[in-house]
Amino acid sequence: MHNLKTSVLTMCNHKGGTGKTTSVLNIGAGIGLSGYKVLLVDLDPQGFLTRMVGIAEPDPAASSAAFFSPSFTKHAVSPTPFNGFDVIPASRVLTSQIKKLVRPIDNLWVKEAVEVYDEYDLILLDTAAAVTVYSLGALVAASLVVIPVTPEMQPVHGAERAYESARIVRKALNPDLIAPYFLLTQTDARKTTHHRYRRYLRSRYQTVLKIEIRTNAALARAYDAGKTVFECNPRSRGAQDYANAADEIIQILGLDPPTAWV
Numbered sequence: 126m127h128n129l130k131t132s133v134l135t136m137c138n139h140k141g142g143t144g145k146t147t148s149v150l151n152i153g154a155g156i157g158l159s160g161y162k163v164l165l166v167d168l169d170p171q172g173f174l175t176r177m178v179g180i181a182e183p184d185p186a187a188s189s190a191a192f193f194s195p196s197f198t199k200h201a202v203s204p205t206p207f208n209g210f211d212v213i214p215a216s217r218v219l220t221s222q223i224k225k226l227v228r229p230i231d232n233l234w235v236k237e238a239v240e241v242y243d244e245y246d247l248i249l250l251d252t253a254a255a256v257t258v259y260s261l262g263a264l265v266a267a268s269l270v271v272i273p274v275t276p277e278m279q280p281v282h283g284a285e286r287a288y289e290s291a292r293i294v295r296k297a298l299n300p301d302l303i304a305p306y307f308l309l310t311q312t313d314a315r316k317t318t319h320h321r322y323r324r325y326l327r328s329r330y331q332t333v334l335k336i337e338i339r340t341n342a343a344l345a346r347a348y349d350a351g352k353t354v355f356e357c358n359p360r361s362r363g364a365q366d367y368a369n370a371a372d373e374i375i376q377i378l379g380l381d382p383p384t385a386w387v
């Protein structure tokens with residue numbers, strides 16, 4: 126069965142290095158492996174996800190930058206197939222065109238654009254840490270916001286600001302948005318600060334994913350090799366954690382079983 130409505134998951138934290146791109150890639154891959162049709166969209170002007178999946182210098186007209194052009198058509202921006210999911214790459218043009226995108230209405234283009242890819246069950250949007258028309262547009266388009274957060278002071282601070290941004294966007298532009306979920310990443314059982322910030326987040330917010338992503342070298346290795354952790358090292362803790370996180374997110378989104386299961 127094809128899901129009647131495409132879900133859009135936006136990965137966001139106003140602090141860099143907290144595992145957003147790693148999570149987009151591996152949660153996307155995990156959900157793709159479960160049989161769903163998955164599209165990843167890179168909205169980070171620095172294009173880490175794009176380079177990771179081996180797209181060197183995408184044509185701006187065929188990248189996510191084209192979402193903001195009046196001549197945007199689905200035909201022009203066709204996703205690149207990767208193993209188990211498709212990708213719409215980022216272009217450097219995202220950086221130069223940002224100066225022109227200053228009207229409130231410019232926050233709506235991501236939503237308008239991703240709506241045309243309705244053959245997918247799930248679209249994951251990767252964003253940069255900065256608060257820009259791209260990260261706000263990604264929140265406007267979202268049905269679920271996931272905030273990857275390492276349990277340390279600065280990432281938690283950035284995570285709480287991202288939570289607030291989502292709340293403001295819900296009030297103004299996206300009333301259907303549910304409370305964002307925090308995803309603890311790069312956790313290390315030996316670090317006492319990690320226990321402290323984990324307790325803080327779990328006691329203060331009801332929406333913290335049960336599954337945590339532990340620090341695992343296989344994740345960094347896969348990232349550097351331009352592969353998902355499932356391809357690189359399917360027995361690693363990183364692969365286990367992301368497979369479990371993918372399952373938990375499927376539950377939260379209430380995705381219908383994919384065709385292969387019926």
Ligand SMILES: Nc1ncnc2c1ncn2[C@@H]1O[C@H](COP(=O)(O)OP(=O)(O)O)[C@@H](O)[C@H]1O
Nearest residue numbers: 141142143144145146147311339340341345348
């Ligand atoms: N659970 C993890 N264990 C080990 N390394 C990780 C883990 N998650 C992310 N990393 C590494 O941390 C760095 C930052 O991750 P990234 O996903 O690019 O963060 P962001 O997109 O939030 O800036 C990358 O080098 C990545 O390989």
Ligand SMILES: [Mg+2]
Nearest residue numbers: 145146169173
């Ligand atoms: Mg990133």
